Amino acid sequence: MLKRTYLIVFIIVFCTFITGCQLDKAHSDDYPKKPTENEVVNIHGGLENIERLDLFVKNTQNGKKDKVRLTQYTIEGDPIFQDLEYDGDKVAIKIDSTKDKFGGGEVRSYVCKGIQKQESNTETKYLLEECPDISDLVTISHDVGNQDYFAFELKYGAGLKNKINTKSQEVIKDLKNGKTVAISDFQFSKEELNQIYKQMILSNYLGDKKLSTKCNKKSYESYDLTIWINDGGRHFKWSECDKSTDGRKMTNLVNNILEILKNNTTYQSLSDS
Structure with a gap:
């Protein structure tokens, strides 16, 4: 009789536990999903x-x-x-x-x-x-001054030969003739960093991304982006062939960063010869 009582108590506790899990799962269904079109x-x-x-x-x-x-x-x-x-x-x-x-x-x-x-x-x-x-x-x-730490490294282009690294203050430009040219003490201005940080936020860099590095072209652009923010970091890799929503958004982010880079006076001093 005592064993039977223990068995009934166990079943009640177990069912309560399972029901609790189902309620938690039901709540998680309301948690953030990909937005609808509107x-x-x-x-x-x-x-x-x-x-x-x-x-x-x-x-x-x-x-x-x-x-x-x-x-x-x-x-x-x-x-x-x-x-x-x-x-x-x-x-x-x-x-x-x-x-x-x-x-x-x-x-x-x-x-x-x-x-x-x-x-x-x-x-x-x-x-x-x-x-x-x-x-x-x-x-x-999008004020980087409000963050304890912010830096990023972007490698891009065919073979990832181009590089921007604000942590090591290094920029490498592929001259596409077998040579590269580099700046070892490169810095963005505070305004430029704010512009870049803004583009990262608008691309939702902290969100989950489904990206692909696959590409059936003989020669194609590849991207490798690492972002360090405060005590955390994010790393992304993809190619120009990734035409998914996340792929297009991240490629657009790179294009915006490169547009800011091209207007930087130090970068403009790099020789193409």
Whole structure:
């Protein structure tokens, strides 16, 4: 009889444990996923599909009707939905925090005059105009001075012969004639680093990336990027043949970095001969 009692208790405890796991799994299903076509996701400063919000701002400026959803996740992983709709005249916003277990758990609606994007060298803001009780929609800080440590190494081109390393202050340029030329004391300005850091944030460099190094071309561009931020780091490898969303976004990041590099006066002094 005693053994049977222990068995019943064990079954109850085991079923409770399994049920708890299933509840945890159910909660995890609400945790950040890839955004839909008309959705922008903000995961603690990690932005996915932010260009869709840029398009919404542009459409309001051109008088074109549009809808977009901004999903922002709390520290606990709960989503807060902000649905924006432009009817050709005003911007309406509905804020749904009913899935936020530690918040107000309510739905609020406002009508605003419009929306604008403000950019500086250290931050980018999306602001609602003449909106009661709400103004700042999204603020993106890209000031490297706010970080304890920031550096990166980018190797790129055929055979990864080109290199930028801000940690070792080294730049190597492939002259494509079998020779390379290098600068051993290269530095970006604070403004240039802010611009680069901004592009990394907009590409969501802290998010999970599915990248491929495969390419069926005889000669192709390869990319190898390492980013050191505070006590952590991220490493990415891919090729120009990766046309996935992540591949195109990371290649665009490299192109933006190289555009900033080309305008650097020290880099411009490198000889092509």
